[in-house]
Each structure stands twice: as structure tokens, then as C-alpha cells.
Amino acid sequence: MSIKKALTVAGSDSGGGAGIQADLKTFQELGVYGMSVLTALTAQNTTGVYGVHPVPPEFVAQQMDAVLSDLGTNAVKTGMLFDSAIIETVARKLKEYGVPNYVLDPVMVAKGGAPLLLQEAVDAMKEHLLPLAMVVTPNLPEAELLTGMEKIETHEQMREAARILHEWGAQNVVIKGGHSTGDFATDLLYDGREFVELSAARFHTEHTHGTGCTFAAAITAGLASGKTVREAVEQAKQFITAAISHPLGIGHGHGPTNHWAYRAKER
Numbered sequence: 001m002s003i004k005k006a007l008t009v010a011g012s013d014s015g016g017g018a019g020i021q022a023d024l025k026t027f028q029e030l031g032v033y034g035m036s037v038l039t040a041l042t043a044q045n046t047t048g049v050y051g052v053h054p055v056p057p058e059f060v061a062q063q064m065d066a067v068l069s070d071l072g073t074n075a076v077k078t079g080m081l082f083d084s085a086i087i088e089t090v091a092r093k094l095k096e097y098g099v100p101n102y103v104l105d106p107v108m109v110a111k112g113g114a115p116l117l118l119q120e121a122v123d124a125m126k127e128h129l130l131p132l133a134m135v136v137t138p139n140l141p142e143a144e145l146l147t148g149m150e151k152i153e154t155h156e157q158m159r160e161a162a163r164i165l166h167e168w169g170a171q172n173v174v175i176k177g178g179h180s181t182g183d184f185a186t187d188l189l190y191d192g193r194e195f196v197e198l199s200a201a202r203f204h205t206e207h208t209h210g211t212g213c214t215f216a217a218a219i220t221a222g223l224a225s226g227k228t229v230r231e232a233v234e235q236a237k238q239f240i241t242a243a244i245s246h247p248l249g250i251g252h253g254h255g256p257t258n259h260w261a262y263r264a265k266e267r
């Protein structure tokens, strides 16, 4: 059996719960070989983001060349990209190498409110990355910023946002419902033809640092392994639900999710 590989292009979370670190842990747990291209360093822990140090776009390009010219990959995800120069560089390299199975997690703001994407970069993300995406995974505030819709709360508004992002070039759209309220955390998958709702019990917990990164990384790992988009999203939902339901209880703020929980349950 050949080894399946996945690449994450994202920022570093020194606290280990989100960003590159969450992605690599998720890849490992789902049995794919993980590779990483760093776009920014953050001085971060469970209580907040205390500093951001972006990587020069030329060095992002150099990292992508190093990985893609030698190892190649079966899937790629992007997370924190910080500015439009980095976005344009990443888009150019994804096209140059014809990278398959691209998952765009449009990371914009950290849980505590720190900006992880400059405002000037939202248009660049729509123009350069959305049309390349096999799957895009906005949370509700990200879907509002991308579509320009004033409020996305109801199921019908989630469907409308998904239709718009599909029309703008993403092949599949997952609108994540983590930020809504109610007894269920319900996400919506749209492939341009049908809507599929993925629902799980909502856990009343503070420990949701890195949920979005982990979810998108799990989708990426599934695609790298040859799953269909539907199968990969369903597995990712199970992975993140398990990770949230068994928090590690570390740190003084929003603690990380538990990347071991899914495999522990499988055994």
C-alpha cells in the first residue's frame, strides 16, 4: 500500500491546539503522512494570541517548492494566510504544481478576537483561492465576510451562503455551525446539487480551541486517503465531535481539543 501524504499551509500555534500543530496531529491520527509550509508564527496559548510574525512570501514559495518538487502530495489545506501577498503566492504554487484535493479553511479571526487575516486580504482569498478549492469550510462569521451577507443564522441563510460560495468557484462548501446556538452543532455540505446536514450534539465546553483547523485537516486527510468529499466530511465530523467531547483540560483559557479521542474510540 502506498503512503498517502497531506500538506498543511498555515500558521504556527505555539500552544499546539490550532494551526500547523493541530493539522499535523490530525493527519497523524488519520494515517496520512503530514507535511507543513509555515505562513506565520504566532506567540499563542489557550488564553490568546500575543504576537504574530508573518513569513515573507518568497520564503512561503520556497517551502512550497521544496515540498512539492520532491515529495508531492495527495491533498493540501490552507489555514492562516495573513495577507494578500501570501495568498497570491500560495495560489500561484497550487496552480504551478497542479495540487489535487485543495481544502480552503478561510481562517480570519482567532477565538479571542485577534486578526489572523488582514482585512485587505479577503478579496484576494475570494479571487485567487476560492476557485481552486475542492472544499471550503467557513464558520458563520467567515461566511458572512466572504459573501457580504449581513447575517447568517437560519438554515435558509446557510443554504444561500453555500450557493454563493459554490457559484464563485468552490466545488463543495461546508458552512460550519459551531458559532450558532441550540442543542446541536449542525454543519451544511453543498456540492452544487444537494444539501446534506451533518449534526452532532453540542457540548457545553470552553475547550474548543482549534476546532476549525482540526475539522478541515480531517477532511484533507480523508481526501488524501481517497475518500469522496461526502465520506471525508462525515469522517471529519466524527473526528471533531470525539475531539471536543473528551477535552484535555490543559491551559488557563480555551483549551485544545483531544486529537487522540477518535482513534481511542475506534479501538
Ligand SMILES: Nc1ncnc2c1ncn2[C@@H]1O[C@H](COP(=O)(O)OP(=O)(O)OP(=O)(O)O)[C@@H](O)[C@H]1O
Pocket: 018, 109, 110, 111, 138, 139, 140, 176, 177, 178, 179, 185, 186, 187, 200, 201, 202, 203, 204, 205, 208, 209, 210, 211, 212, 213, 215, 237, 240, 241, 244
Ligand atoms: N460546542 C461544540 N459542540 C460540538 N461540536 C462543535 C462545537 N463547537 C464547534 N463544533 C463543531 O466543530 C467544527 C468546527 O466548527 P467551528 O464553527 O467551531 O469552527 P471555527 O470557528 O472555524 O473554529 P476555530 O475557532 O478553530 O476557528 C464544526 O463541525 C462544528 O459543528
Ligand SMILES: Cc1ncc(CO)c(N)n1
Pocket: 010, 011, 012, 013, 018, 019, 020, 042, 044, 079, 080, 107, 109, 110, 111, 116, 209, 210, 211, 212, 213
Ligand atoms: C495559527 C492559528 N491558525 C488558526 C487559528 C484559528 O483557530 C489559530 N488560533 N491560530
